[in-house]
Amino acid sequence: MGSFLFLALVAAAGVVWSCTTTRTPCIEFLDRTEAAEVFGSNAFWYLSLYRHAESVAKGGGLVNTDAHDFQQQMLLANSRCHDWKPSEIEVVQQTIREHRALQRAKWRLIKADDRVDFSYPYTIGDCVVLPANMLAAAGSSENRLSLAKTLLHEHVHIFQRQHPGLFDTLYNAWGFRRATRIDIPADHKERTVTNPDGLDAWVFSCPDGTFTMGLFLEGGKPVKKAFRVSGPDQKGAYVAVGDPIELREISQWLFGIEGCYHPHEVHAYLVSESAFGQ
Numbered sequence: 001m002g003s004f005l006f007l008a009l010v011a012a013a014g015v016v017w018s019c020t021t022t023r024t025p026c027i028e029f030l031d032r033t034e035a036a037e038v039f040g041s042n043a044f045w046y047l048s049l050y051r052h053a054e055s056v057a058k059g060g061g062l063v064n065t066d067a068h069d070f071q072q073q074m075l076l077a078n079s080r081c082h083d084w085k086p087s088e089i090e091v092v093q094q095t096i097r098e099h100r101a102l103q104r105a106k107w108r109l110i111k112a113d114d115r116v117d118f119s120y121p122y123t124i125g126d127c128v129v130l131p132a133n134m135l136a137a138a139g140s141s142e143n144r145l146s147l148a149k150t151l152l153h154e155h156v157h158i159f160q161r162q163h164p165g166l167f168d169t170l171y172n173a174w175g176f177r178r179a180t181r182i183d184i185p186a187d188h189k190e191r192t193v194t195n196p197d198g199l200d201a202w203v204f205s206c207p208d209g210t211f212t213m214g215l216f217l218e219g220g221k222p223v224k225k226a227f228r229v230s231g232p233d234q235k236g237a238y239v240a241v242g243d244p245i246e247l248r249e250i251s252q253w254l255f256g257i258e259g260c261y262h263p264h265e266v267h268a269y270l271v272s273e274s275a276f277g278q
């Protein structure tokens, strides 16, 4: 019993050691059963925000367009994760070993079905979700750099989630203000796409005005748009006014970044680009 305890302590010490050295990054590759448990946990609470159109679009053909239980079907679609191939594990390990910015993080990685969530990478809880096609393409050094950028971007999102409010002052300096509520026209509300990495509401002020920004479905695909808003009222709520504009029309006020419609996205983009951008 004593020797068993000693061996257990040595093994445990080995795990800690392996997570704190750059030679052996700490990476957990979740199999499909473990990944399904993550989607079945409270970490997927934001599923309750999904509307029918979003579930059908994100379900990639796995959610019935007539379904009344579309959130339950979406849960099943998200839970259809894949086991990792040895070659994919190797390419991820190699990518993380190659970059100092990635080596000291603890990674919990899920391999997702390409059909689901527009094949976007994102985070849930403390896990990074990577679409299978990104892993399949990661063999070349160019694509490994892209994978490295994605991993750091997603790691920033996990850090943001674990430290809510930590970056608010920074986001304020960029022109963002928290909103208790933002009302947008009903037709767009029904076509809203939920970003798991940017769930809280913000408005953005720039010389062109104050805007709410987001993703909305058009032809089943997510499109980035902005609405001018009025407000806030005494409770900190805003109301969208007029027709939406393309996000790029105001991107000059956001470091010229066209794709970022939430301060968490701007933050993650800037960190990743400054670490890996040329």
Ligand SMILES: [Zn+2]
Binding pocket: 153, 157, 197, 264, 265, 268
């Ligand atoms: Zn992101």
